[in-house]
Amino acid sequence: MERPSKRPRITPQPEQPTHTDVEMTSTAEKVLNTAVDYATGANAKGRQLSNYTQVVESGCPIMSYFGVAQADTDSSLKAGPRGPTLLEDYHFREKISHFDHERIPERVVHARGAAYHGDFVLHTPIPEYTNAAVLNDTGRRTPVFLRFSTVAGSRGSADTVRDVRGFAVRFYTEEGNWDIVGNNIPVFFIQDAIKFPDVIHAVKPEPHNEIPQAQTAHDNAWDFFSLTPETAHMMLWTMSDRAIPRSYAMMNGFGVHAFVFVNAEGKRSFVKFHWKPKLGVHSLVWDEALKLAGQDPDFHRRDLYDAIEAGNYPEWEFGVQVVPEENEHDFDFDLLDATKLIPEDLVPVKYIGTLTLNRNVTEYFPETEQVAFCTQHIVPGIDFSNDPLLQGRNFSYFDTQISRLGGPNFNQIPINMPLCPVFNNQRDAMHRMPITKGANYFPNRFDAPHPVPPAKGGFVPKALPVHGVTTRARGEKFSDYLSQAQLFYNSMSDIEKTHMVSAFSFELGKVEDTGIHKRIVERLNEIDHSLAAQVAANIGQATPPNTTKNHGKRSAFLSQINGKAQTFTAQGRKVGIFVQDEFDTAPVLALQLALKAAGTLAMIVGPRKGTVKSGATSLSTQFTFETCRSTHFDAIYVAGGSGEAYAKGLSSGRLVHAVREAYMHQKPIAVSGSAVEWLQRIALPSEISPAISGQGKVEVEKGVVLLEGTVESPQFATTIIDLLAMHRVWERDVSQIAA
Ligand code: HDD
Structure with missing residues (x-):
């Protein structure tokens, strides 16, 4: 039989061995050296992915999964032209069955998103704070993958809805993957991860009729906000222009939590991560956002896709706000409370590197849909703080990938693989990919794989003292819900304040239960009387008494219109x-x-x-x-x-x-x-x-x-x-x- 002229190609890159090409090494040093060899520059991840990229060329045959070319893919095999379809038709069965199983669960939050490849280059090393090599070596070009998302909407929802935007960055470092799974807003709705299912159930569509899609303009969301005072600060951010960005490339990114830096001497500092867009932070206006949701639901993903295709690569400066461990308690808020930011007026952001997005994905599903960000992906030199929201996230992300991606081997999906080969004693389970020769337990007589001492790059968890009596409680300063909400509102320009009043009035205008209206006006009145009075007037509530104790403080950095951190440029417009x-x-x-x-x-x-x-x-x-x-x-x-x-x-x-x-x-x-x-x-x-x-x-x-x-x-x-x-x-x- 004549073989088909062209068969689908897998294009292996000789310098990028796959898992199966890699011989198990006998010492830890050899393993680590191999890892370093793999990360030879900007496109290291691209080269690695190309090992798994199938190029379908003109003339390629249609084949069964077991590699047999098929003569007909248009008509099923039947008993006569009008007869019933035969079970024998393996091609029909394979094709339909695969189609039947094409969908995987969408992300329980952040389902709607778009991701882009790029790289990170450090310009200012910070050995005084961390020994993370990626934050000390200016000679590296570290591949990154950045996924932007909305939180509440389903995978097919519109881009321009009023919502927080996810800003999840993965660095494929030579020491392993480091994920900063952040947002475009520097604070969060809740303080403790145990409340996450509650806030998400409340903001998602109402359970009885699954309405409305991708918005918080409904009773359950505002019921929750009105009954949960810790949401006050983030509620103001989401009612501000930050929640309707003009472009993914015109948003800040924030790691939100205080993480921990550890330097070579073992000295610890708290750190908050910042991404500052070169194009400035700019937003749509609400009427525009509403219309665009129908006129071009893909407005944001298209905007960045087109920019990258045209060579207009978006950039962000990466910044760190560092607080030495001994200064942990110097603030009137708790660093472990994710509903608080560290005002830049108190601790400036030090900018240390540049992230550039320069490549669109080749195929959405294997890359953007299957990427599995996990907050627990950190590299030596970086560690977790005791922030109870972060601690809970460190469980949740790994856990969710197991059901979303079908088992614990999701790290073997190409987009999730680190640049270096991975050796451990985990084996089997659904969709195991590598074929491994050698020991699968430790200790073993072959000395492989075995733990790596810290001096050779082995990760050691931070040595933080832990004390206290077990309790379901929160830090004392966690209960100040108002100071930073006021700081944010006071720092807005008049235009931004007007937009916020409109946003509250729109959202609450869609809420039916007047008890919720009343409670929200009370909440707003605790923050600022004028805000509460304006919103009350628009939603048919009585003006509340002027009992607000607004401290009147402002930050010079929070406004998008006159904030110190803003950039004004026509670039990217x-x-x-x-x-x-x-x-x-x-x-x-x-x-x-x-x-x-x-x-x-x-x-x-x-x-x-x-x-x-x-x-x-x-x-x-x-x-x-x-x-x-x-x-x-x-x-x-x-x-x-x-x-x-x-x-x-x-x-x-x-x-x-x-x-x-x-x-x-x-x-x-x-x-x-x-x-x-x-x-x-x-x-x-x-x-x-x-x-x-x-x-x-x-x-x-x-x-x-x-x-x-x-x-x-x-x-x-x-x-x-x-x-x-x-x-x-x-x-x-x-x-x-x-x-
Ligand atoms: Fe989360 C996804 C950001 C709190 C549980 N989260 C997810 C994504 C982003 C964030 C950007 C999308 C990642 C991607 O693009 O694939 N989440 C945050 C931020 C938080 C936060 C900035 C607070 C500071 N999240 C949070 C808590 C929990 C989760 C407290 C659970 C206790 N988040 C998840 C999740 C998701 C997720 C269920 C859904 C899909 C996924 O993880 O991969 O595990």
């Missing part, structure tokens, strides 16, 4: 350039170039898919007037053009709506040439009244940039770029406008 045939080429082409130079994405929107022409110039359209809305962009530019058809096209309802909607969402809007008159007469007739004089003159009012005439003007581009960098035109009052 998107501008929709609306054009039709016979558009004015000079200003359009000049703006395109200027935006590119600023690292901003210019996307052409035209009346049709394909190209838009003007004279000898033609532009390909990324979107049509029908396939996008203003919500897809950070700013829009409607170009002018010549001819009657152009004028007619301008009065399309889509364009008028795009401008009005962008105006309401406080985005920069630019128009030129014939579109200036159109803007003033039709799109935004009464909102602006700029005085324009002279060819090429640029006028700006409330973030609306007008360029008269058809000649380019460098000032036009710089004005738009400056406005983009500020993110929104906050001074534009839109409180009375509906889009």
